[in-house]
Amino acid sequence: MDQWSCAAIAKFLDRDPKTVWAWLKKCGIPIRPRGGDPASVKGHGNLAVSHTIGHKLSKESKEKIRQSRIKDGRLPCMINGVHWLHVYGKERHPRWKGGITPERQKFYATREWQSVARKVWKRDQRTCQRCGKKHDEGIPFDIHHVVSFEHATLRCELSNLVLLCEVCHYWVHGPNNTEGSYLKPCP
Numbered sequence: 001m002d003q004w005s006c007a008a009i010a011k012f013l014d015r016d017p018k019t020v021w022a023w024l025k026k027c028g029i030p031i032r033p034r035g036g037d038p039a040s041v042k043g044h045g046n047l048a049v050s051h052t053i054g055h056k057l058s059k060e061s062k063e064k065i066r067q068s069r070i071k072d073g074r075l076p077c078m079i080n081g082v083h084w085l086h087v088y089g090k091e092r093h094p095r096w097k098g099g100i101t102p103e104r105q106k107f108y109a110t111r112e113w114q115s116v117a118r119k120v121w122k123r124d125q126r127t128c129q130r131c132g133k134k135h136d137e138g139i140p141f142d143i144h145h146v147v148s149f150e151h152a153t154l155r156c157e158l159s160n161l162v163l164l165c166e167v168c169h170y171w172v173h174g175p176n177n178t179e180g181s182y183l184k185p186c187p
Contacts, residue, residue: 006031016109072167073176107155116156117143124163130172130182133165140166144182151186 006024010017024031057065077084090096107113120143126135135141144164147154154160162182164172172182 003032014111014114016114019109072170073174074170104149112156116158116161119158120161120163123158127163128165128168129162130164130168142166142169144169144172146182147184148186 004012006017006021009015010020013020021031079087085093121135126141127133128139128141133139142164144162145155146160146162149155164182171177177183
């Protein structure tokens with residue numbers, strides 16, 4: 001490989017690609033323009049990249065996605081035909097934590113987090129701890145903090161982390177989790 005991408009360098013150094021990109025920019029090392037990485041080329045010649053990048057969904061597709069979300073239990077609350085978050089704002093959501101913050105992004109790029117994340121995947125055997133689905137089934141998975149991310153001392157505590165499929169992660173944070181499964185208050 002004559003020129004390494006930020007992702008390749010990051011993998012070699014066991015770092016986050018954005019961190020490598022920031023180092024290169026800070027040191028004045030020229031980088032390829034966006035989209036210059038051969039791995040990011042769209043089309044049938046590169047099957048590793050999704051063909052739907054930048055694709056606009058039809059109304060029918062959007063409706064199918066909406067129906068599948070309703071089937072999963074994610075029912076929107078509408079006020080005069082408008083989703084309530086658009087009426088009141090996301091800050092009024094009971095679990096609003098301020099969104100993705102630079103602190104959260106910075107934390108997820110650390111070696112400590114990447115190391116503990118690998119341990120969670122290995123410990124939980126790439127299986128959702130709520131429904132038992134395997135990661136190999138093509139379902140997105142998340143690492144869930146039982147005690148909220150806000151509690152800094154438990155962020156990388158292996159006993160505070162659990163592997164959940166995306167559907168179960170939505171369930172844990174949703175209104176159907178009346179018993180508070182996989183949730184504990186900050187100590």
